[in-house]
Amino acid sequence: MRLRFDRRMGDEIGHCSFGAGFDVWIVPRSDHRQKAAALRVDYGSVDVDIRSTDGQRVWSTPLGTAHFLEHRLFEKACGDITDRFNALGGDVNASTSYTNTVFTLACAEHFNANLELLFELVFDFNLPADSVEREREIIARELCSGQDDPEWMGYLRGMQCLYGDVPLSQDMAGTLESLGQIDGEAIAQCHQAFYRPERMGLFLCGDIEVDAVIALVASCLDRYRVPDAGYVACDRSVVRSEGQRSVEIALPIQRPYALWFYGDVAVGMSGRALLERELALEMALDIAFGPASDFYAAHYEGGLVAGDAFGAEVYAEPSYCFCAVGGYTRHGERLGEAIGATLELLPDLVEADFSRAKRKAYGQLLRACEQAEQVADLLCAAAIGQAELGEYFDVYEQIEAAAVLAAWSDCLQPEQMASVVIQPKNGA
Numbered sequence: 001m002r003l004r005f006d007r008r009m010g011d012e013i014g015h016c017s018f019g020a021g022f023d024v025w026i027v028p029r030s031d032h033r034q035k036a037a038a039l040r041v042d043y044g045s046v047d048v049d050i051r052s053t054d055g056q057r058v059w060s061t062p063l064g065t066a067h068f069l070e071h072r073l074f075e076k077a078c079g080d081i082t083d084r085f086n087a088l089g090g091d092v093n094a095s096t097s098y099t100n101t102v103f104t105l106a107c108a109e110h111f112n113a114n115l116e117l118l119f120e121l122v123f124d125f126n127l128p129a130d131s132v133e134r135e136r137e138i139i140a141r142e143l144c145s146g147q148d149d150p151e152w153m154g155y156l157r158g159m160q161c162l163y164g165d166v167p168l169s170q171d172m173a174g175t176l177e178s179l180g181q182i183d184g185e186a187i188a189q190c191h192q193a194f195y196r197p198e199r200m201g202l203f204l205c206g207d208i209e210v211d212a213v214i215a216l217v218a219s220c221l222d223r224y225r226v227p228d229a230g231y232v233a234c235d236r237s238v239v240r241s242e243g244q245r246s247v248e249i250a251l252p253i254q255r256p257y258a259l260w261f262y263g264d265v266a267v268g269m270s271g272r273a274l275l276e277r278e279l280a281l282e283m284a285l286d287i288a289f290g291p292a293s294d295f296y297a298a299h300y301e302g303g304l305v306a307g308d309a310f311g312a313e314v315y316a317e318p319s320y321c322f323c324a325v326g327g328y329t330r331h332g333e334r335l336g337e338a339i340g341a342t343l344e345l346l347p348d349l350v351e352a353d354f355s356r357a358k359r360k361a362y363g364q365l366l367r368a369c370e371q372a373e374q375v376a377d378l379l380c381a382a383a384i385g386q387a388e389l390g391e392y393f394d395v396y397e398q399i400e401a402a403a404v405l406a407a408w409s410d411c412l413q414p415e416q417m418a419s420v421v422i423q424p425k426n427g428a
Contacts, residue, residue: 001026001214008393009369014210015388018221021198024214025379025389027205029372035206036372037105038380039118042233043194044099045172046319049234050193058234061190062181063167064139064174067096069187071135076126081117090114092121096172099236099317100384106373111208112216119217122200123224125191127184136182139173146171150257150422153249158324161245161418162261168239168320192229197221199233203379205372238268239320246419250426255306257422259326260339264411270318270386275395278316278385280407281323283357285312287349287404288342289325292356295342304335318386323411332421340417346408354401362396 001016001024014026045066051058074081074094085092090107092114103122107114146152159169174182202217241263269277289295289312299305310327329335342349368374382389410416 001210003028003210006390006393008397009389011369013389016214018197018218020196020221022217022221023201023383024217025201025203025383026208026210026213027375027379027389028208028210029205030207032206032372033108034372035107035111035208036204036376037115037118038203038376039103039105039122040201040203040380040383041101041103041122041195042099042199043101043190044097045170045174046098046167046239047194047233047236048167050189050231051234052231053228059189059231061186062174063170063178064172065182065186065190066101066194067173068135068139068179068182069190070094070096070101071139072127072131072187073121073125073191075128075131076120076124081121084117085114088114088117090117092118098168098172099319102380104373104376111206112212115213115216116220119220119224122195123220123226125188125195127187129184132182132184132187136179140176140179143171143173143176143179148251150251150253153251154257154259154326154420154422155324157247157249158259158261158418158420161247161420162241162243162263162322163239164242166239189229189231192226193231193233196226201380201383203376203383205375205379236319238318240265240267241322241416241418243416243418244414246421248421248423250423252425253422254424255328255330256332256424257326257328258332258335258420259324260336260417260419262323262325262411262413262416263418264316264321264323264407265416266410267321268318269316269321272387272391272395274316274318274321274385275382275387275391276399276403277321277407278314279361279395279399280403281314281316281321281411283354283361283399284346284350284404284408284412285314285323285325286360287353287357288312288346289339290357292353293342293349295338299335299338303330304338305329317384321411332423336419336421340414343408343412346412347405350401350404350408354404358396358399365392365396 001014003012003014088110163169306328312325
């Protein structure tokens, strides 16, 4: 493994790639007792299609299959594998996003044994006959419980306004209808098609013996050789926003909740360009609506925004890019007008506040490098964007106001906006 020193982090960073394309990134820290790992699978909720290796046939799997599979992998022939991690002092978790499934591990001791168990978790496929129906019932209850959550329903309905009826705008767990279509065959096919070394990466940080870990990874990849299944993942499409659609719904809540979504017309970036676009949008939103902004001070005091219940987020990957702004408010229409008016003035706000926003962003990046788990997450996030960790520092150091203004021009415009307002039901 090649190690190089990064002066910004004050750490060595190592990288190697195994034959099938399985990448390993390591930040060894002898002064950190905590150790962390993130194992990424390039498979998420939008990846519904698989095709035969000869390209002659395409299968569409049910929405929610990626999330369903992630849950089922924890059940092994000997029971829930979480118990075995706990016995080794390991804390394991997993999450499915639009484009990735990530399994995370944190521990202070027995790291190699925990890491070996992490490989067993993702590669050892075990599907008892009755487990599919049991999992279907669990996820169905989760889907139903989310129907009255204003933040989740606002997000989903807003995404549907922004993108229309595509997998990106659907619940990552699927729908009640698609949940009923998931069976053992679909789950097994997706495990074989997506859970392959060439679609994976491992990201590590902490007091790690590098040579021993690399030898362990090689051994595990050899042990869990994945046979050719006759089908592979289809290429992921870039998703472009439709914009300029709005919806109002009612839920049993006490106060209105509203979100405004903005889709980037320059979607499709990757690597350093994507990192810069993501940072530029984050800085634009911080300058316009962050806790230090005139907007926040004026409308918090006036009751239009509700403290921590108002915020702005950027979601940027090679296949999509959008922002969401909003939260709980007494007056959704007035808040929307205030957001639009502030964005019109953004060029002047950037000129006055760019230096502060840049210093703040760089400080947040440095703080994110303090803990082993956060470093593993950063390594993983960089790989998802087809970049490297060092490029984060390059972008954060070198970004200029022109990049923020370009992001504003391409994304934060009225014609790129969709919105959802949730009103309290009568009697709520």
